[in-house]
Amino acid sequence: MKAVELKNIVKTYALKKSSVTxxxxxxxxxxxxxxxxxxxxxxAGKTSIFRILTTLLxxxxxxxxxxxxxxxxxxxxxxxxVGYMPGRFSLYQDLTVEENLDFFATIFNTxxxxxxxxxxxxxxxxxxxxxxxAGKLSxxxxxxxxxxxxxIHKPKILFLDEPTTGVDPVSRKEFWEILKRLKKQxxxxxxxxxxxxxxxxxxxxxxxxKGKIMTIDTPEAIVNQFGKNLYAVxxxxxxxxxxxxxxxTKTESCFAFxxxxxxxxxxxxxxxxxxxLLASGHNNATIKKLEPGIEDCFMQLxxx
Amino acid sequence: xxxxxxxxxxxxxxxxxxxxILRLIFVMPVFQLLLLPYAANYEMKNILLSVVDxxxxxxxxxxxxxxxxxxxxxxxxxxQTYDDALKLxxxxxxxxxxxxxxxxxxxxxxxxxxxxxxxxxxINGQTAGxxxxxxxxxxxxxxxxxxAEWIQQPRxxxxxxxxxxxxxxxxxxxxxxxFIVPGVLALLVxxxxxxxxxxxxxxxxxxxxxxxxNVTPIKKYQFIxxxxxxxxxxxxVVLSIGFLVSFLFYGIFPAxxxxxxxxxxxIYLIALLxxxxxxxxxxxxxxxxxxxxxxxxxxxxxxxxxxxxxxxMPDWAKYLTYINPVGYLIDAMRMLILKGSSFWDLRxxxxxxxxxxxxxxxxxxxxxxxxx
Numbered sequence: 211m212k213a214v215e216l217k218n219i220v221k222t223y224a225l226k227k228s229s230v231t232x233x234x235x236x237x238x239x240x241x242x243x244x245x246x247x248x249x250x251x252x253x254a255g256k257t258s259i260f261r262i263l264t265t266l267l268x269x270x271x272x273x274x275x276x277x278x279x280x281x282x283x284x285x286x287x288x289x290x291x292v293g294y295m296p297g298r299f300s301l302y303q304d305l306t307v308e309e310n311l312d313f314f315a316t317i318f319n320t321x322x323x324x325x326x327x328x329x330x331x332x333x334x335x336x337x338x339x340x341x342x343x344a345g346k347l348s349x350x351x352x353x354x355x356x357x358x359x360x361x362i363h364k365p366k367i368l369f370l371d372e373p374t375t376g377v378d379p380v381s382r383k384e385f386w387e388i389l390k391r392l393k394k395q396x397x398x399x400x401x402x403x404x405x406x407x408x409x410x411x412x413x414x415x416x417x418x419x420k421g422k423i424m425t426i427d428t429p430e431a432i433v434n435q436f437g438k439n440l441y442a443v444x445x446x447x448x449x450x451x452x453x454x455x456x457x458x459t460k461t462e463s464c465f466a467f468x469x470x471x472x473x474x475x476x477x478x479x480x481x482x483x484x485x486x487l488l489a490s491g492h493n494n495a496t497i498k499k500l501e502p503g504i505e506d507c508f509m510q511l512x513x514x
Numbered sequence: 515x516x517x518x519x520x521x522x523x524x525x526x527x528x529x530x531x532x533x534x535i536l537r538l539i540f541v542m543p544v545f546q547l548l549l550l551p552y553a554a555n556y557e558m559k560n561i562l563l564s565v566v567d568x569x570x571x572x573x574x575x576x577x578x579x580x581x582x583x584x585x586x587x588x589x590x591x592x593x594q595t596y597d598d599a600l601k602l603x604x605x606x607x608x609x610x611x612x613x614x615x616x617x618x619x620x621x622x623x624x625x626x627x628x629x630x631x632x633x634x635x636x637i638n639g640q641t642a643g644x645x646x647x648x649x650x651x652x653x654x655x656x657x658x659x660x661x662a663e664w665i666q667q668p669r670x671x672x673x674x675x676x677x678x679x680x681x682x683x684x685x686x687x688x689x690x691x692x693f694i695v696p697g698v699l700a701l702l703v704x705x706x707x708x709x710x711x712x713x714x715x716x717x718x719x720x721x722x723x724x725x726x727x728n729v730t731p732i733k734k735y736q737f738i739x740x741x742x743x744x745x746x747x748x749x750x751v752v753l754s755i756g757f758l759v760s761f762l763f764y765g766i767f768p769a770x771x772x773x774x775x776x777x778x779x780x781i782y783l784i785a786l787l788x789x790x791x792x793x794x795x796x797x798x799x800x801x802x803x804x805x806x807x808x809x810x811x812x813x814x815x816x817x818x819x820x821x822x823x824x825x826x827m828p829d830w831a832k833y834l835t836y837i838n839p840v841g842y843l844i845d846a847m848r849m850l851i852l853k854g855s856s857f858w859d860l861r862x863x864x865x866x867x868x869x870x871x872x873x874x875x876x877x878x879x880x881x882x883x884x885x886x
Contacts, residue, residue, distance in 0.1 A: 264729050286731065294729040300722030304531050305524070316520040317730050359726075 213398040214240040218272035232258040234421035248402040250418030256402035293365035297372040303345030318363030350381025370401040406505035424511040436502040442470035445495040521740030551691040563587040564608040571619035696847035697820040711790030716803040769854030788874030795881040814840035
């Protein structure tokens with residue numbers, strides 16, 4: 211049984227005169243018990259897909275199933291078996307940590323005690339603050355509380371919409387460790403993120419751009435598909451370097467990437483490149499070979 | 515049923531945690547009832563009177579005495595000339611000038627007729643009108659007294675006289691507070707029922723919590739009831755405090771049955787809560803909801819006959835009041851509190867407000883479905 215199945219889902223939002231296609235003929239499926247990542251920049255259509263799958267939004271075309279339940283016909287069943295954590299913090303800020311968790315437990319007809327083992331890991335960190343109002347928690351704590359609330363009714367599938375956006379690096383790392391532990395408990399997790407470094411932590415990922423899925427595979431397979439040598443180029447004047455690299459005849463692509471520029475070439479010609487850079491006035495330019503990351507793959511796919 | 519209880523518990527937790535709103539709910543009825551009836555007082559007292567007496571006779575003095583003794587007027591100045599007195603009006607130190615001509619007494623006795631002039635500052639038309647009519651009736655009384663003393667009545671009255679005596683029912687002393695207090699009670703119930711409800715639901719939208727609730731198995735009717743019941747209870751609490759305050763401070767106790775009063779307010783609240791719910795389905799932010807609510811509140815209250823009687827409004831405004839739920843509550847409250855109207859007397863009011871309740875709530879629920 212597939213945990214999630216989408217077939218030819220289309221969703222357009224009508225603006226005043228034009229319309230925006232947020233999800234453009236998307237099909238994919240998620241296996242039970244895996245962490246599936248939707249990776250893409252803002253506006254790629256990740257949230258729309260989440261809202262369609264959690265029965266909050268109706269798709270214009272296509273059909274989708276969550277554990278064999280149709281999102282339109284069986285929306286009631288779906289709401290019982292999924293946990294959803296929206297991208298925006300959406301708990302009651304004026305209720306305490308404990309009251310929030312208790313409220314969401316009770317409206318699912320369960321109690322904190324009944325499913326405590328599931329949230330224990332996360333909730334233990336929150337327990338010292340359990341009488342604090344949710345609005346007064348730090349960003350990472352808020353996300354942990356939101357995850358606890360989404361988990362408290364023991365859902366079979368978790369939908370996490372950008373759970374780590376705006377969260378500090380340490381909390382982000384912790385958050386992903388929690389997700390891995392949840393996976394071991396047999397919960398399927400569908401997570402979206404704009405952070406490419408988090409993609410490696412998923413079992414499979416879908417790279418999305420402008421409502422379309424560019425590729426779906428394991429992170430390793432996607433990196434292997436890159437198929438070209440990638441170079442990190444650095445020199446003293448980086449802006450000039452970018453322009454120079456882009457005007458080099460054998461350059462395939464070149465992007466600014468942190469301290470370096472990431473470069474792919476049409477053919478192997480590093481010595482020729484070195485000469486070219488020297489001639490363009492870059493005296494201390496360094497060229498290093500690099501393992502491509504997900505982001506490089508994303509950039510490459512985007513260009514196609 | 516259990517789910518509804520949990521929703522209610524959450525709602526009350528939030529209400530009791532919002533200290534400002536909570537305090538306001540208790541302070542508002544007390545303050546509004548203490549301030550508004552005094553501030554919105556149409557009775558005239560202490561009209562500043564300036565007298566220009568050219569006669570200096572016994573009668574002229576007697577007349578001035580009679581006017582000041584009425585309690586409505588306060589003699590602030592006696593001027594030599596009319597121009598001096600007019601200057602006082604210009605400086606806003608007098609509201610009314612009474613000019614008594616020379617030979618006032620003589621003419622009155624001998625000629626059986628004389629004239630006095632009353633000039634009023636009509637910047638505030640209402641004050642001027644009342645001041646003139648008060649002084650007129652006092653002077654008429656004075657003349658009657660004099661005539662009885664001096665003038666031989668002819669055997670037959672030259673003109674037939676109809677003497678009018680009036681008695682003011684349901685508010686014998688014409689106490690303006692009796693008119694305004696029931697209206698303020700209605701205003702309070704409306705404020706809580708309408709504004710707080712619409713804001714509360716929009717708050718869930720703003721915070722995104724409504725999204726989180728929508729993915730739970732909560733049913734629509736549970737959510738709506740979970741929102742309406744707390745504010746219904748709050749409205750009733752405010753009404754009870756209002757009744758208590760008006761009894762303690764004004765000695766106003768409903769002449770009719772309190773049960774009927776609460777029953778009527780209860781149905782009215784359901785209607786208003788529905789209207790608040792309807793507002794919240796349109797508004798995306800609390801700011802929008804607040805403005806929409808304020809817009810309707812102003813119209814409802816001012817066209818509801820709280821300050822100005824509906825009977826004095828032009829026809830088009832009267833038709834508008836037929837579709838104004840607040841008007842029915844104000845009217846019913848006055849009938850109940852002052853007149854002691856029974857359930858049967860108020861049956862039309864009950865029916866109409868019940869109609870509003872069904873209409874608003876149906877619209878709200880239909881519209882709520884569409885937006886989520």
